[in-house]
Amino acid sequence: MKTGGSALLAASATAAALAFPALVAHASRPAPSAPGSYLVTLTGAQQSVASYAGPVQAGTGCTFSVNNVDRQVLTFSAERRVRLVLHAGESLPEIDFTARVGVAGSRHRESELTKGDADSCGASQPPQTKRCGSRTLRAALALRPAGEDRIVLGGALADGGESVACSSKLTTPDRFLVLSESRLRIPPGRLGELFARGRFHRRAKAGNGITKTTDVRWTVVLKRVH
Numbered sequence: 001m002k003t004g005g006s007a008l009l010a011a012s013a014t015a016a017a018l019a020f021p022a023l024v025a026h027a028s029r030p031a032p033s034a035p036g037s038y039l040v041t042l043t044g045a046q047q048s049v050a051s052y053a054g055p056v057q058a059g060t061g062c063t064f065s066v067n068n069v070d071r072q073v074l075t076f077s078a079e080r081r082v083r084l085v086l087h088a089g090e091s092l093p094e095i096d097f098t099a100r101v102g103v104a105g106s107r108h109r110e111s112e113l114t115k116g117d118a119d120s121c122g123a124s125q126p127p128q129t130k131r132c133g134s135r136t137l138r139a140a141l142a143l144r145p146a147g148e149d150r151i152v153l154g155g156a157l158a159d160g161g162e163s164v165a166c167s168s169k170l171t172t173p174d175r176f177l178v179l180s181e182s183r184l185r186i187p188p189g190r191l192g193e194l195f196a197r198g199r200f201h202r203r204a205k206a207g208n209g210i211t212k213t214t215d216v217r218w219t220v221v222l223k224r225v226h
Contacts, residue, residue, distance in 0.1 A: 035085040036190075037225045042097055042141065044153075044198075044218025045075045046176055050168040052210045055114070062121035064111040070168035072105040072132075074176055076218075078141060081225065088188035091145040092222075101157065101176070103135040105166035132166035141177060143220060149185040153177065153198055153218055171206040178202075180216045195221040 051069040058064055078097035086092070110127040118124075141155030155177045157165060167173035180200035200216040 035083075037081060037083050038222045039081050039225050040079065040095055040097075041221045041223075042078045042099065042143070042153075042218065043076070044216065045073060046174070046178060046214070046216045047074075048072045048168060048174045048212065048214050050170040050173075050206065050210055050212040052170060052208070054209055056111070058121060059116075061116045062113070063115035064121075064124070065114050066111040067108070067127075068110075068170060069108040070105070070170050071107075072166045072168060072173070073103075074165060075102040075104075076100065076139060076141070076177070084222075086186045086191060086194075088186050090148055090186055091151050091184055092143065092186070093145065095143045097141040097143070097155075099139045099141045099155070101137040101139050101161070101165075103132065103137060103164070103166050105132040106130065107132075107169060135164060135166075137161040137165065139176065146181060149183050150181055151184050151196060151198075151220075152179055152181045153220075154179040168212070171210050171212055174212075174214050178214055178216050180218070182220075191222075191224060193221070193223050195219060 049069065049071050053067045054065070056064045056066050076099045078099035080095075080097060082095060084093060106129050108127070108129045109125060111125040113121055113124045138158045139155050139161065140158070141153065144152050144154070146152040157176050162173075162175065165176065178200060180198045182196040182198035184194075184196040186194075197219045198217070200214070202214045204212055204214075206212045
């Protein structure tokens with residue numbers, strides 16, 4: 001199963017990527033481009049949930065009804081000051097970030113013996129939820145143009161980050177950051193503030209009856225500082 005992808009490319013019965021554009025600009029006078037220094041702030045989150053509820057065969061004559069859920073939430077934020085020349089009618093130039101990524105999540109397990117003898121099959125497991133320890137990781141993210149009115153956000157955790165990011169144990173986990181996009185077109189004039197929002201949603205069957213959903217949401221804000 002494919003676990004990552006761009007909202008630009010997602011087109012299947014089990015994957016859907018939605019980009020919701022948002023654009024705010026304050027113009028003082030017309031100009032073909034707007035050079036200046038901007039404070040760029042990026043915030044967002046990626047959530048992955050893998051789950052299975054149903055029967056599991058565990059040896060001859062042994063059947064358990066299980067309810068297993070793995071949840072991962074990675075929240076990210078970054079801020080930097082950049083010098084940009086924004087051309088009216090186009091999208092943003094590439095902007096790179098070093099982001100802080102907060103890790104949270106949980107793993108839920110429970111099972112009930114529905115067929116077979118407990119002595120030979122094993123006892124039922126009462127509901128148990130283990131929460132992942134809080135961590136703060138680093139990631140390299142990049143906002144890139146993808147056509148005259150689109151931007152794409154992607155990136156990756158620093159080396160070793162995936163192994164401690166509370167990834168799912170039920171199926172192949174999503175890597176961070178799943179690509180997603182938004183629409184943004186630079187209006188003419190001297191800009192005071194500009195922002196865009198991106199959203200990605202995918203629901204897929206991961207095999208063996210496991211379902212996985214992935215959601216990414218983010219907001220980027222540019223404020224002219226002088």
